[in-house]
């Protein structure tokens with residue numbers, strides 16, 4: 361890279377050789393192209409009739425999903441601007457658990473709309489200012505059209521709306537009842553900690569056999585068949601180290617010269633293990649959950665004492681049990697005390713399909729529930745789990761905020777119309793940016809229609825006229841994807857938490873602004889190609905991984 365060499369002087373070398381640099385409009389258009397490519401990669405999944413994607417990772421594992429954030433996490437995005445858009449999906453997922461595709465598609469469209477402004481020499485600062493004003497106004501519009509959550513029936517509709525796009529839509533009714541029940545069960549002073557809802561999967565039966573229990577379900581069996589299958593008034597020891605004789609770090613050799621010495625050595629080991637069990641039993645435990653291995657002898661002694669024991673639990677399960685039963689995780693089993701034990705009314709091994717699992721019910725802390733997902737194959741289970749997670753999050757958010765908006769493109773069209781009016785009141789060059797923002801909102805109903813095989817232009821016209829005709833209820837009119845007509849979505853029960861829409865708009869505007877403000881990209885040699893179209897082998901502009909995604 362050379363600086364300007366004035367009056368015939370040697371050009372001044374500023375950047376290291378091999379550094380790639382793109383500036384001004386070139387940099388902006390490059391970044392915009394990359395961001396749009398990310399948005400395009402998930403567009404076809406938007407809405408209840410969106411398609412699924414099959415993702416194959418480097419070791420050949422297959423994921424089938426239409427969840428925006430799952431797709432974007434899975435594909436290996438290279439371009440720095442594209443990565444920023446992927447971050448939007450992650451933020452949206454962290455904050456609300458839903459609306460990830462919406463946020464990304466919106467970000468792409470905002471950038472697309474700003475291209476013509478940049479072409480017309482509107483300064484990026486003016487555009488970003490206008491976008492900021494527009495986003496603030498959009499949130500105001502959303503607040504005005506939001507309705508209060510007055511019943512669990514409405515919450516169920518929120519869950520159903522979140523589930524409709526997923527392949528589990530058919531069982532939405534059963535799953536949504538479970539979701540609302542679970543969220544209500546863990547609700548505490550107006551907040552819903554969705555981590556308190558434990559999800560366990562077991563292949564077999566059908567998705568409709570999914571159920572919820574109050575308590576925990578751990579995918580483990582007791583270690584010894586002579587242990588009781590059922591323990592009432594369970595006092596639970598939670599041990600994080602192995603219940604075995606410790607292996608020495610160095611290879612030690614013990615020379616034994618007489619058979620009696622051999623025996624006494626073995627006796628000693630055995631005595632130690634027996635003492636371990638004695639301590640646990642003396643503390644009052646009748647159930648042991650061990651995060652590591654359990655020696656055969658320990659199993660035997662525990663069984664003899666009528667203690668129920670599972671081994672090799674996941675750390676997350678151990679923590680969940682501790683939280684639910686009020687027990688403490690114990691790292692030094694020889695020192696276990698009565699106080700360390702957790703309590704549950706019942707610990708039982710029960711059949712689930714062809715397998716059995718461990719059910720912990722009547723926990724000290726009643727705010728612990730589990731959902732056991734059933735379904736034909738692992739892929740089905742995984743997608744149901746993702747769908748349930750989304751639904752749980754949105755219902756949680758709806759309970760916490762107590763506000764929902766109609767869906768199916770209704771809020772986007774309302775925002776577009778209100779922003780168009782607002783733009784003319786602002787005037788100046790910002791007006792252009794606000795108008796571009798307004799226009800960009802159309803992409804959501806447009807894409808939902810497109811993905812359902814409905815004419816997008818017709819749909820937008822119908823929606824706009826419905827919104828303008830009815831001053832009071834017009835704002836609830838969204839797109840019925842079967843008839844292609846504008847319908848009151850509150851009546852049609854398509855509702856989403858207000859926070860999902862607010863967050864989607866805010867983070868889309870934020871990332872668009874961030875990308876627009878970049879006018880110079882200086883990349884060291886080993887950075888990915890700045891030109892998004894650089895590598896023809898990539899799955900799309902600036903991406904590697906899944907071919908033909910775009």
Ligand code: ADP
Pocket residue numbers: 405406407408410427428458459460461462463521522524525766767768769804808839840841854856
């Ligand atoms: P996201 O990842 O953004 O949540 P989805 O694929 O879940 O993407 O699609 C969400 C969009 O689909 C929202 O705009 C929502 O209002 C709309 N939608 C959901 N259910 C329906 C329905 N039954 N009819 C029309 N639109 C719907």
Ligand code: MG
Pocket residue numbers: 458459460522525
């Ligand atoms: Mg969704």
